[in-house]
Amino acid sequence: MANPLEAESVEAATEHAPKGRTPETKKKTPPSRKAKTEPGRKNGANTASPAAATAAAVRSARKVYSGKERAQMLAQVETSISGGTTLKSAVKQAGISEQTYYHWKKAAAPRSDGDDLKDLVALEKENKRLKSLLAERLRTENAELKRKLGLQ
Template sequence: MADLKEIDPTQAPAETPAKEQTPEVKEKAPKPRKKTGQQRRPLRPGAKSAPQASSSKAVTSPTARTARKIYSEKERAQKLGEIEKQIGRGESIKAAVQKAGISEQTYYQWKKAAGQTTQSDGLKDLVKLEEENARLKKLLADRLRNENAELRKKLGLA
Protein backbone atom coordinates (compact mmCIF):
# COMPACT_ATOMS: atom_id res chain seq x y z
CA MET A 1 0.00 0.00 0.00
CA ALA A 2 2.89 2.27 0.54
CA ASP A 3 3.59 1.91 -3.16
CA LEU A 4 0.07 3.07 -4.01
CA LYS A 5 0.43 6.16 -1.84
CA GLU A 6 3.67 7.05 -3.54
CA ILE A 7 2.10 6.80 -6.99
CA ASP A 8 -0.84 9.00 -6.10
CA PRO A 9 1.25 11.91 -4.80
CA THR A 10 3.43 11.90 -7.95
CA GLN A 11 0.41 12.03 -10.22
CA ALA A 12 -1.19 14.89 -8.35
CA PRO A 13 1.86 17.19 -8.56
CA ALA A 14 2.18 16.37 -12.28
CA GLU A 15 -1.31 17.69 -12.88
CA THR A 16 -0.77 20.79 -10.78
CA PRO A 17 2.29 22.10 -12.67
CA ALA A 18 0.44 21.62 -15.96
CA LYS A 19 -2.19 24.07 -14.76
CA GLU A 20 0.48 26.45 -13.50
CA GLN A 21 2.29 26.41 -16.86
CA THR A 22 -0.64 27.83 -18.82
CA PRO A 23 -0.14 31.58 -18.95
CA GLU A 24 -2.96 33.81 -17.97
CA VAL A 25 -4.02 36.06 -20.81
CA LYS A 26 -4.47 39.66 -19.82
CA GLU A 27 -6.66 41.68 -22.12
CA LYS A 28 -5.27 45.07 -22.92
CA ALA A 29 -7.44 48.04 -23.71
CA PRO A 30 -6.84 49.46 -27.20
CA LYS A 31 -4.63 52.52 -27.32
CA PRO A 32 -6.38 55.73 -28.32
CA ARG A 33 -5.46 57.06 -31.77
CA LYS A 34 -3.91 60.42 -32.32
CA LYS A 35 -6.29 63.03 -33.64
CA THR A 36 -3.82 64.60 -36.05
CA GLY A 37 -4.33 65.06 -39.77
CA GLN A 38 -1.80 62.39 -40.64
CA GLN A 39 -2.17 58.81 -39.52
CA ARG A 40 1.07 56.87 -39.39
CA ARG A 41 1.27 53.27 -40.40
CA PRO A 42 3.51 50.93 -38.47
CA LEU A 43 6.83 50.38 -40.21
CA ARG A 44 7.97 47.04 -41.48
CA PRO A 45 10.80 45.51 -39.52
CA GLY A 46 14.06 46.94 -40.79
CA ALA A 47 12.37 49.70 -42.80
CA LYS A 48 13.67 53.23 -42.51
CA SER A 49 11.30 56.08 -41.82
CA ALA A 50 10.46 58.42 -44.67
CA PRO A 51 11.63 62.04 -44.63
CA GLN A 52 9.29 64.51 -43.00
CA ALA A 53 6.84 66.39 -45.21
CA SER A 54 8.15 69.68 -43.85
CA SER A 55 11.54 69.19 -45.49
CA SER A 56 12.05 71.27 -48.63
CA LYS A 57 13.24 68.44 -50.88
CA ALA A 58 12.18 64.82 -50.65
CA VAL A 59 14.90 62.27 -51.29
CA THR A 60 13.87 59.50 -53.67
CA SER A 61 15.71 56.29 -54.24
CA PRO A 62 16.46 55.19 -57.83
CA THR A 63 13.91 52.39 -57.52
CA ALA A 64 11.16 54.70 -56.29
CA ARG A 65 8.07 54.77 -58.43
CA THR A 66 7.52 58.04 -60.21
CA ALA A 67 4.36 59.59 -61.54
CA ARG A 68 3.20 58.21 -64.85
CA LYS A 69 3.95 60.45 -67.84
CA ILE A 70 1.96 60.28 -71.03
CA TYR A 71 4.07 60.84 -74.13
CA SER A 72 2.80 62.16 -77.46
CA GLU A 73 3.38 60.22 -80.67
CA LYS A 74 6.29 62.53 -81.60
CA GLU A 75 7.95 62.04 -78.22
CA ARG A 76 7.53 58.29 -78.50
CA ALA A 77 9.05 58.29 -81.98
CA GLN A 78 11.97 60.42 -80.76
CA LYS A 79 12.65 58.15 -77.79
CA LEU A 80 12.40 55.04 -79.97
CA GLY A 81 14.83 56.65 -82.44
CA GLU A 82 17.30 57.50 -79.67
CA ILE A 83 17.11 53.97 -78.30
CA GLU A 84 17.63 52.46 -81.77
CA LYS A 85 20.70 54.68 -82.32
CA GLN A 86 22.18 53.62 -78.99
CA ILE A 87 21.49 49.96 -79.74
CA GLY A 88 23.15 50.45 -83.14
CA ARG A 89 26.26 51.74 -81.36
CA GLY A 90 26.46 48.45 -79.49
CA GLU A 91 24.78 49.44 -76.24
CA SER A 92 22.42 46.98 -74.55
CA ILE A 93 18.67 47.50 -74.77
CA LYS A 94 18.41 47.70 -71.00
CA ALA A 95 20.97 50.51 -70.74
CA ALA A 96 19.53 52.42 -73.70
CA VAL A 97 16.01 52.24 -72.28
CA GLN A 98 17.21 53.43 -68.87
CA LYS A 99 18.93 56.43 -70.48
CA ALA A 100 15.70 57.25 -72.30
CA GLY A 101 13.83 57.18 -68.98
CA ILE A 102 11.29 54.49 -69.76
CA SER A 103 10.90 50.83 -68.81
CA GLU A 104 11.73 47.90 -71.05
CA GLN A 105 8.06 46.89 -71.14
CA THR A 106 7.12 50.37 -72.33
CA TYR A 107 9.83 50.23 -75.01
CA TYR A 108 8.54 46.93 -76.37
CA GLN A 109 4.92 48.12 -76.28
CA TRP A 110 5.82 51.32 -78.13
CA LYS A 111 7.90 49.39 -80.63
CA LYS A 112 5.03 46.99 -81.28
CA ALA A 113 2.55 49.87 -81.70
CA ALA A 114 4.97 51.73 -84.01
CA GLY A 115 5.43 48.58 -86.08
CA GLN A 116 1.69 48.23 -86.53
CA THR A 117 1.27 51.85 -87.61
CA THR A 118 4.17 51.63 -90.06
CA GLN A 119 2.60 48.55 -91.63
CA SER A 120 -0.72 50.32 -92.02
CA ASP A 121 1.10 53.47 -93.20
CA GLY A 122 3.02 51.33 -95.67
CA LEU A 123 -0.23 49.91 -96.97
CA LYS A 124 -1.68 53.41 -97.36
CA ASP A 125 1.47 54.51 -99.16
CA LEU A 126 1.24 51.51 -101.47
CA VAL A 127 -2.39 52.33 -102.34
CA LYS A 128 -1.43 55.98 -103.04
CA LEU A 129 1.43 54.86 -105.26
CA GLU A 130 -0.86 52.53 -107.22
CA GLU A 131 -3.40 55.34 -107.72
CA GLU A 132 -0.67 57.71 -108.89
CA ASN A 133 0.72 55.01 -111.18
CA ALA A 134 -2.70 54.50 -112.79
CA ARG A 135 -3.12 58.27 -113.27
CA LEU A 136 0.31 58.58 -114.88
CA LYS A 137 -0.41 55.62 -117.20
CA LYS A 138 -3.61 57.32 -118.42
CA LEU A 139 -1.75 60.59 -118.96
CA LEU A 140 0.98 58.82 -120.95
CA ALA A 141 -1.60 56.92 -123.02
CA ASP A 142 -3.39 60.19 -123.90
CA ARG A 143 -0.13 61.86 -124.94
CA LEU A 144 0.89 58.89 -127.07
CA ARG A 145 -2.54 58.83 -128.80
CA ASN A 146 -2.28 62.55 -129.57
CA GLU A 147 1.27 62.16 -130.88
CA ASN A 148 0.25 59.16 -132.98
CA ALA A 149 -2.69 61.08 -134.43
CA GLU A 150 -0.44 64.04 -135.36
CA LEU A 151 2.08 61.76 -137.07
CA ARG A 152 -0.70 60.10 -139.13
CA LYS A 153 -1.95 63.50 -140.25
CA LYS A 154 1.57 64.57 -141.26
CA LEU A 155 2.10 61.34 -143.17
CA GLY A 156 -1.35 61.49 -144.71
CA LEU A 157 -2.42 58.12 -143.39
CA ALA A 158 -5.52 59.29 -141.61
Protein backbone atom coordinates (compact mmCIF):
# COMPACT_ATOMS: atom_id res chain seq x y z
CA MET A 1 0.00 0.00 0.00
CA ALA A 2 1.16 3.56 -0.69
CA ASN A 3 2.41 5.83 2.01
CA PRO A 4 -0.36 8.31 3.09
CA LEU A 5 2.17 11.12 3.36
CA GLU A 6 3.19 10.65 -0.28
CA ALA A 7 -0.45 10.77 -1.35
CA GLU A 8 -0.94 14.09 0.46
CA SER A 9 2.17 15.55 -1.09
CA VAL A 10 1.02 14.58 -4.61
CA GLU A 11 -2.36 16.20 -4.00
CA ALA A 12 -0.71 19.32 -2.61
CA ALA A 13 1.59 19.50 -5.62
CA THR A 14 -1.32 19.34 -8.03
CA GLU A 15 -3.21 22.04 -6.15
CA HIS A 16 -0.33 24.50 -6.30
CA ALA A 17 0.82 23.66 -9.81
CA PRO A 18 0.24 26.33 -12.50
CA LYS A 19 -3.04 25.89 -14.38
CA GLY A 20 -1.54 25.94 -17.86
CA ARG A 21 0.74 22.95 -17.23
CA THR A 22 -1.70 20.41 -15.87
CA PRO A 23 -3.54 18.25 -18.36
CA GLU A 24 -6.57 18.15 -16.10
CA THR A 25 -7.56 21.78 -16.74
CA LYS A 26 -10.24 22.38 -19.31
CA LYS A 27 -10.01 24.89 -22.09
CA LYS A 28 -12.38 27.74 -21.62
CA THR A 29 -15.06 28.12 -24.27
CA PRO A 30 -16.45 31.53 -25.09
CA PRO A 31 -19.93 32.12 -23.69
CA SER A 32 -22.69 31.41 -26.15
CA ARG A 33 -24.36 34.44 -27.65
CA LYS A 34 -28.03 34.91 -27.18
CA ALA A 35 -30.09 34.84 -30.34
CA LYS A 36 -31.53 38.14 -31.37
CA THR A 37 -35.12 38.40 -30.38
CA GLU A 38 -37.91 39.03 -32.79
CA PRO A 39 -39.53 42.45 -32.68
CA GLY A 40 -42.43 42.38 -30.29
CA ARG A 41 -40.98 39.58 -28.18
CA LYS A 42 -39.93 40.30 -24.62
CA ASN A 43 -37.31 38.79 -22.33
CA GLY A 44 -35.38 37.24 -25.19
CA ALA A 45 -38.03 34.59 -25.82
CA ASN A 46 -37.23 33.02 -29.14
CA THR A 47 -39.24 29.88 -29.81
CA ALA A 48 -38.03 29.30 -33.37
CA SER A 49 -35.44 26.62 -33.85
CA PRO A 50 -32.62 27.04 -36.40
CA ALA A 51 -34.34 24.56 -38.72
CA ALA A 52 -37.57 26.54 -38.52
CA ALA A 53 -35.68 29.75 -39.22
CA THR A 54 -34.18 28.35 -42.42
CA ALA A 55 -37.57 26.97 -43.44
CA ALA A 56 -39.08 30.41 -42.92
CA ALA A 57 -36.32 31.94 -45.02
CA VAL A 58 -37.08 29.51 -47.82
CA ARG A 59 -40.84 30.16 -47.57
CA SER A 60 -40.43 33.91 -47.69
CA ALA A 61 -39.47 33.85 -51.37
CA ARG A 62 -42.46 35.43 -53.10
CA LYS A 63 -43.98 34.16 -56.30
CA VAL A 64 -44.95 36.96 -58.63
CA TYR A 65 -48.03 36.26 -60.72
CA SER A 66 -48.91 37.96 -63.97
CA GLY A 67 -52.22 39.71 -64.43
CA LYS A 68 -53.52 36.80 -66.49
CA GLU A 69 -52.56 34.27 -63.79
CA ARG A 70 -54.23 36.43 -61.15
CA ALA A 71 -57.42 36.63 -63.19
CA GLN A 72 -57.41 32.86 -63.69
CA MET A 73 -56.93 32.22 -59.97
CA LEU A 74 -59.66 34.70 -59.05
CA ALA A 75 -62.01 33.02 -61.52
CA GLN A 76 -61.09 29.60 -60.10
CA VAL A 77 -61.84 30.77 -56.57
CA GLU A 78 -65.14 32.35 -57.65
CA THR A 79 -66.29 29.17 -59.39
CA SER A 80 -65.32 27.09 -56.35
CA ILE A 81 -67.27 29.42 -54.07
CA SER A 82 -70.32 29.35 -56.35
CA GLY A 83 -70.02 25.54 -56.34
CA GLY A 84 -70.57 25.51 -52.59
CA THR A 85 -67.06 25.33 -51.12
CA THR A 86 -65.91 27.74 -48.47
CA LEU A 87 -63.68 30.67 -49.30
CA LYS A 88 -60.92 29.29 -47.12
CA SER A 89 -60.80 25.94 -48.91
CA ALA A 90 -61.19 27.52 -52.36
CA VAL A 91 -58.29 29.89 -51.74
CA LYS A 92 -56.16 27.05 -50.36
CA GLN A 93 -56.93 24.99 -53.44
CA ALA A 94 -55.81 27.88 -55.65
CA GLY A 95 -52.54 28.10 -53.70
CA ILE A 96 -52.87 31.64 -52.38
CA SER A 97 -53.76 33.17 -49.03
CA GLU A 98 -57.07 34.81 -48.16
CA GLN A 99 -55.32 38.14 -47.79
CA THR A 100 -53.84 37.80 -51.29
CA TYR A 101 -57.27 36.91 -52.66
CA TYR A 102 -58.88 40.01 -51.18
CA HIS A 103 -55.97 42.20 -52.32
CA TRP A 104 -56.20 40.90 -55.88
CA LYS A 105 -59.99 41.17 -55.90
CA LYS A 106 -59.82 44.79 -54.81
CA ALA A 107 -57.18 45.56 -57.45
CA ALA A 108 -59.14 43.77 -60.18
CA ALA A 109 -62.38 45.67 -59.50
CA PRO A 110 -63.10 48.17 -62.25
CA ARG A 111 -62.34 51.67 -61.10
CA SER A 112 -65.10 53.97 -62.25
CA ASP A 113 -64.58 56.88 -59.88
CA GLY A 114 -64.32 59.46 -62.67
CA ASP A 115 -66.91 57.76 -64.86
CA ASP A 116 -69.67 57.99 -62.23
CA LEU A 117 -70.16 61.69 -62.83
CA LYS A 118 -70.21 61.22 -66.60
CA ASP A 119 -72.76 58.42 -66.24
CA LEU A 120 -74.95 60.57 -63.99
CA VAL A 121 -74.91 63.46 -66.44
CA ALA A 122 -75.77 61.10 -69.32
CA LEU A 123 -78.66 59.62 -67.33
CA GLU A 124 -80.03 63.08 -66.51
CA LYS A 125 -79.86 64.04 -70.19
CA GLU A 126 -81.65 60.82 -71.17
CA ASN A 127 -84.28 61.43 -68.48
CA LYS A 128 -84.92 64.96 -69.74
CA ARG A 129 -85.29 63.71 -73.33
CA LEU A 130 -87.75 61.00 -72.29
CA LYS A 131 -89.81 63.43 -70.20
CA SER A 132 -90.13 65.86 -73.09
CA LEU A 133 -91.09 62.99 -75.43
CA LEU A 134 -93.77 61.78 -72.99
CA ALA A 135 -95.10 65.32 -72.52
CA GLU A 136 -95.42 65.77 -76.30
CA ARG A 137 -97.31 62.48 -76.66
CA LEU A 138 -99.66 63.37 -73.79
CA ARG A 139 -100.39 66.80 -75.35
CA THR A 140 -101.15 65.15 -78.70
CA GLU A 141 -103.40 62.55 -77.09
CA ASN A 142 -105.18 65.19 -75.00
CA ALA A 143 -105.82 67.32 -78.10
CA GLU A 144 -107.30 64.32 -79.98
CA LEU A 145 -109.64 63.52 -77.09
CA LYS A 146 -110.86 67.13 -76.94
CA ARG A 147 -111.57 67.07 -80.68
CA LYS A 148 -113.50 63.81 -80.42
CA LEU A 149 -115.58 65.11 -77.56
CA GLY A 150 -116.14 68.44 -79.31
CA LEU A 151 -114.76 70.53 -76.52
CA GLN A 152 -112.73 72.71 -78.82
